[in-house]
Amino acid sequence: MTAAKPLTYETDPTSIAAGLKSSFEKASSAIDGSTVLNLAADKEDWIDTGVFVREGQEVSLLSEGVIWLSREHDIQVKGNAALWYRVGNGTIEKSAGRTTTFRAGRDGPLQLACRLAGHWLDDTGRLDPDVPPMPMEGGLTVGVAAWETAAEDGLERLAGSDDTDLARAELERLRSSRPLPKGWDHLWRVGRTDIFCESVTEGRPVLACNCTADxxxxxYPVDVALDRSTTLSWEWLVRALPSEVPENTLVTHDYLSIAVEFENGQDLTYFWSSTLPLETSFRCPIPGWEKRETHIVVRTGQEQVGTWVADRRAVLADYEGAVGGEHPGRVVGVWIIALSPFQRRNGQAEYRKIILSSDTETVEVGP
Known part of the structure; x- marks a missing residue:
């Protein structure tokens, strides 16, 4: 087994904050409102930034820092996994990376929170009281800039005087970000990310995933009856697995999968394991997700990594065998999942010809 966790450093929040404040002052003519604040990882409350944003206004969040989930196991995340925002009483959104830019959908005060996915009760930002908080240390230093201009123009100006290099990082992220295939969207509970996009392989469209420490x-929303004839089929090309050890523990739970979501809130994920035996099933080891998610190993090992393979699953039989209890009546979504925050290795895969079907209907999820 090789240690593939990239070097991660803890920054001095005082120097980061000073650098951001100085650069905001130098670019003040492009900025309508700004602030710099520290978000402690052990605080559950939403923090009011003091910045009021207008509907349609572009806003950039520039974060630096480390949040420790376990120093013993060297499990740590950055703002791409834990920085959330909302405007007024609107819906919550997650930063797409360490830095992000968004267009406000309403007028209101901008609020920030430092939380992990899976702890939300609903999309307004209430925490689920049945999910125990995961112990976290550290925090994020976050610069907020509500722009007078277009965000790219403001970031260009800011980058010229930004010693933290966060403005340049956000410019590069914005310019390299690519859209999802038609019909797909980010699951609100987990938030936005740049690890998925539409691409082309061998002359045909695919859904591509490239995930490192993210x-x-x-x-893809669907509405298909769940009965004995319901099947999910797909083709996938896995180029790199994000784990070299069994993925069924919290500290090694890095994987690539396709999943189905049911009307009762449960989901069943079909994943490619590095070492676990075929047809192994287990509940998700991440706190909060163990209530709703079950995993089944449908491919294992390195032998077919790098080649296109096809899989087809009888969804109801899998639900009965792996989840159990009274089964739901409908499938309401198809998911693509990627995790690599624990070991911070790279995982890469491409998906195509995704079809959910039964005797009475067929949904070509695509691409």
Whole structure:
């Protein structure tokens, strides 16, 4: 087994904050409102930034820092996994990376929170009281800039005087970000990410995933009856697995999968394991997700990594065998999932010809 966790450093929040404040002052003519604040990882409350944004206004969040989930196991995340925002009482959104830019959908005060996916009760930002908080140390230093101009123009100006290099990082992220295939969107509970996009392989469209020290879930909504004839089929090309050890523990739970979501809130994920035996099933080891998610190993090992393979699953039989209890009546979503925050290895895969079907209907999820 090789240690593939990239070097991660803890920054001095005082120097980062000073650098951001100085650069905001120098670019003040492009900025309508700004602030710099520290978000402690052990605080559950939403923090009011003091910046009021207008509907349609572009806003950039520039974060630096480390949040420790376990120093013993060297499990740590950055703003791409834990920085959330909302405007007024609107819906919550997650930063797409360490830095992000968004267009406000309403007028209101901008609020920030430092939380992990899976702890939300709903999309307004209430925490689920049945999910125990995961112990976290550290925090994020976050610069907020509500722009007078277009965000790219403001970031260009800011980058010229930004010693933290966060403005340049956000410019590069914006310019390299690519859209999802038609019909897909980010699952609200996990938030936005740049690890998925539409691409082309061998002359045909695919849904591509490239994930390092990150995580994400995208969803294609469906409404298909669940019965004995219901099947999910797909083709996938896995180029790199994000784990070299069994993925069924919290500290090694890095994987690539396709999943189905049911009307009762449960989901069943079909994943490619590095070492676990075929048809192994287990509940998700991440706190909060163990209530709703079950995993089944449908491919294992390195032998077919790098080649296109096809899989087909009888969804109801899998639900009965792996989840159990009274089964739901409908499938309401198809998901693509990627996780690599624990070991911070790279995982890469491409998906195509995704079809959910039964005797009475067929949904070509695509691409």
């Amino acid at each position: 995580s994400g879930i995208i969803k």
